[in-house]
Amino acid sequence: MPREWQIQPGLTQHVPDDLAPFVEWFYKQPEARERFRWALRDSLDELLDGQRTGRWAYQHLTKTEKTYLGTAVEVNLTKEFAIDNGADLDWSIAGLDIDCKFSKDLGGWEIPMEMYLCADHGERSGRADHAAVLTWMDDDTSRWAAGIVRITDERLRWKRERGANGDRVRAYNRDNKRKLSDGAKSEVYWLWDGLQTDLPTNLLRHLDLETRKRILTARSPRRRSSSGQQRVNQLFREVQDRLIGRHTVLTVGQQDDAPKRARDARIKLRPEGIVVLGHQGSHPHVARALGLPEPIKGEWISTSLVPVSSDDERPKFSLDGQFWARSCGEELLHPVPAPDLPDGRESDWVNRFGFGITS
Template identity: 45%
Template sequence: MTDLTEDPSRGVHDTELELVAAHLASLDHDGQRFADVLRATLDQLLDGRRNGRYEYQKLHKTEKTHMGTLVEINLHREFEFDDGDVTDYRIAGVEVDCKFSQRIGGWEMGPEMVGHLCLVVTASDQNSSWRAGLVRATEMHLRSVQNRDAKRRLNEAGVAAIRWLWPEHGKLAENLLLHLDPETCKRIMNAEGRNQRHGQARIFQLFREVRVQGIILRRTIIETVGHGLDDPMKRARGNGGARDALRPDGILVLGHQDNDPLVARALGLPVPKKGELVAARVTPAPAIPDERPTAEVNGTYWVVARSEDEPIAAPVIPRKRAEGNL
């Protein structure tokens, strides 16, 4: 039986809700795992590697409807919740149903959910934001109006009663293509090459764009830009990929392996993790040092180039991790 007792300072105290909230916090102390699941789910739905899509609003209606199911499944897998009897999960021994909506208040609860706890989740790719909370679907929290499936949404009191989880962690990893200015995005996605497949030409153009340089590029971005290629990430690396092809233009493409993280850190760039890349145009360090961080590569010194610096071939980064100086 649910323990709902009156607390003058907080209204109704829900022991099961607090128990579930505490358990989720123990599994994910800052919400990063939860945020990663939502980011991966959006990327899964967009499926950019196969079709180059990166805009949620351009998905078909049936695909958008499937988002809630994917969120439920992927959270289940990530956190290994037990199955519920009536609800999706059993968390800390408590039945909890998962509800997803693109907007706060858009969750729909069926009649079988009345009295149960709901994990309400929302995420916006456009705003790079997400939130998750717990609320009990009581008659006091639900609208009287129902849709043709007898489902009801939270009323104002229900939304106000949500116990938000990880309130300080509402940032979703950015969908870079969605937030680039239209002209930059058009140059990237329309790039064509004479001697390479168009997917490879698009990847090369991605790294050439000043707006993109110095920003961590997730695997999904590379795969979306290089859609149609068997192995888009390979086209971003050496052996004929972007790393070799763009070096004459002074552009370094750095990953998470070998000496790349050392060079990225020395240049003051964000350091890529596994499955991430960062690009930057570099130039020899000036004779009179300025404020730019300097990286030493094979006895030569390099800084991130400014727009006025003439293009010069970038150094070859040793592939094997070096001890001390590169």
Template identity: 40%
Template sequence: MSDDTLPLDFTAAQNISAMPGSSADPAVDEVAEWLDERSAAALIGVSIRQAIDEVLDGQRTGRYDIDDLEKTEKTYLGTKVEIIIRSAFGLQRGQRMDYLIADHEVDSKFTIGSNWTIPKEAAGHICLLTRADDHRSLFSAGLLRIDGGILNAGENRDGKRSLSAAGRSAVRWIVRDGRLPENVLMSLTEEDRAAIFSAPGNQASGQLRTNELFRRVQRKVINRNTVVTVAKQDDSPKRVRDARKFLGPEGISFLGTSSLIRVSPRTLGWKPRTRERGSPRRSLKWRPPANG
């Protein structure tokens, strides 16, 4: 299992505003400042995106919707977020908790719901609380020191308790309802997804699905994970190169980082990341800079 993180997607920080201010807990403030100095709002969003994509494992399963995960996979997703955030920030493990941040023990808690379940061993410690709504492309992250006064009385069968309303209101947010890097396939209509995935799962159909993806998704970045989920093949990047040949006669140009792509994205004012592809129409209007 790889802990490598994707290149930083600082466009994920669009529409994200860090929550200023201080808490009544100096240690929480120190952890928040440490994270803020390292562009945590963007980096956590990218880490959550990678964790979701890796657990979905689209290249092997064709899955793109978090609702299709098994219960055990949804549980593991929290561990995956923990691992990738640790790698992304270069964090050490704490002696008792998941991370050591600014010399403070910090536990990682992730949810795809509206609340977190807190184990007894986290009592007295700071938690990095993260959550994601992949259907709406939103994520949040915040810090909170756990004590019994901010937890609901009831326990689940694992002895965990959820945050009370007072607990949720006490969170020091790093980012609240920030923009999660988009799940391209989830953003499409049912009609478009059905058209893309309608071909059977053989090699030739992998190319047909890739062609249909770029035919239907226009004027937006299509990342590598989207392509491999659609093509479901080891040589999925080749499907992109071949799609360029098939779709060129239809007036579709590809912009990206590949040397095979003739049109420079930067001439259109777009800076794609590695492993991203875009498919704007050739009819895209563009006016050269005044000095060029």
């Protein structure tokens, strides 16, 4: 993050009158912040296309793909919020034109001539000083931000011309675009109080190097090359007690049908004492009883189980009279086959459970 553009979480800002219609519009949208951060996540994941390519980091994108990321962000936000087209710019919000800009670097947004008034631009000048939604994310640190600013000629970068006079001239790039000046940072109204630190996690990106290597190179003893199902099995072995999403399973497996990969891993890992919980049947109830996050559709969570007595103080559940809790310490060295947890209709299994498993 450039020092001049460092922003903090928890900012308290006055909403400028000219930006109020846009700010109010976003704040009135149901769960706007949640939808916004997921639109950013989905935009990057679409370009990574992990199911086909196995890629899991922004750095794996080609130069062309990195350039297209801004377009993907605009398209996904447009769809997510059903934003109308503007008369001259990308969007119309609250009946007013506004553009959407993305940059991987805070302060790096490139502004075209048609966004602001400038007599020197002649016919290429904008019809007004338009507003822009500024978007940014950093997948390496799970940070993101969204702000709104009014673009003006003076808020964009200038430079000193070479030569004796050193005249002040506009700092265009090769496409006749300019970046916001460092001084314009104070003119940006940051939505949701500034810096956000919860871009949906890229699980593979944030694993340690050795763990990720074991997952991505997992293979059957009888095969020389890595196997998609073996990689998914290893994923659930290595990453326990954390929610794992569909996109991660597809990227690791590089195969269709993430639910099938998870179901097959469930069968393969049960003899090792590991259960893979999904969103159906008894699974969310078991997760809750064990104190784990509850998976929703498209999510799974694995954990190692051990049979325990009824007076064991750990969070636990009982199935057919046997209590089970999460393994710890030396118990992990001597796994016992995990129970086959039913995932069908509740009426078929609810009477088999006890201790916290309720309808």
